[in-house]
Amino acid sequence: MTSYPITERTRVKRGHERANYDQEIVHAIIDEAYLCHVGAQMKDRPMVQPTFHWREGNKLYIHGSSKNALFKSLLDGVEACITITHLDGLVMARSSFHHSANYRSVMIFSKAKQIAPPEEKSRLLDLMMKKITPDRFDDIRSANEQELKATTVLEFSLQDVSAKIRTGPPVDDEEDYSLPVWAGVIPTTLEKGKPLDDPRWLDDHGDKSQEIK
């Protein structure tokens, strides 16, 4: 398996036994998530914004309004830390101290590069759409010139990147195993529910969401 390099930025200091640098694993954690949290120091304050992300090869992309203040700071050359987290379970131990979470997270350090050519921006936004809604992609209207202009696409390099993963049952102190309290893991997952039709879709087309979506 190909691994990302362990760099000064990405060497996991706390809980290093949970660190993982394998490319396939890092990419899978990124691809399964819709949301990342993008953090950077702005002029007058720190900022952590949730936003959609997508990936192509060793690049991560986000998009937003060209008026977004965080984006402006990133385009001024401020470094970002982008974190993606899946909460996979609540780890119920026998002692307060050993309670934990099962999770998979990825942390990326990178400066942003703006994607300027409209055709490349359009291609990348299409990639995002294919991630969000692969089955409907062919039928939705692509971004027009004006919409492309209003949208900033930022690229980040997956280079200073690491994953951190915890799985499995609680690990208690030996003397606590005899305590008469249940211990184990309560799994948590982001589940998709039944699609809700847009009321105006219903007006025009009736309830055909299952066929058409």
Added chain:
Amino acid sequence: MTSYPITERTRVKRGHERANYDQEIVHAIIDEAYLCHVGAQMKDRPMVQPTFHWREGNKLYIHGSSKNALFKSLLDGVEACITITHLDGLVMARSSFHHSANYRSVMIFSKAKQIAPPEEKSRLLDLMMKKITPDRFDDIRSANEQELKATTVLEFSLQDVSAKIRTGPPVDDEEDYSLPVWAGVIPTTLEKGKPLDDPRWLDDHGDKSQEIK
């Protein structure tokens, strides 16, 4: 309803129609989530870390190892931005541009205050346990002196705080409503699965998780 003040820090600039400062709403978003993303500028890099959080009144708390590098920066007086995000749905529009997410997020700007007195630390960690596992709280072993020493509890003020919320169907350009593509919302929720017994619990007690948990 009581509201948090709109401050220079918390006035939502982009998408201000989604902004919300109502205390009940802000608190509900915070309390429903297990994970927040804590961001701050460290000496040599920005940092965004996922961690458990809990709340009492107008204070938010996180805890971690006293050796955590981000915590050290926060204790040096660096301001944090803490963001909590619930992804509630994927908003499927008729055009690429109007795809969106339904979400509820809270953003907090605050410096950290360390909770020093062991008995106060212990009380606050118990509060966290009551959030994570209210039914098992009475039966788990509380933190002992050594565990308390190894744990740092940080307090943040809910003052420069705002919520941002999007709900409802897609909003498309009028001319796109006739496109023959399904539109609506795919709801997403963090669901809890069936509890998984710790193998060592099974050895000692058999499968009684449903009774005892």
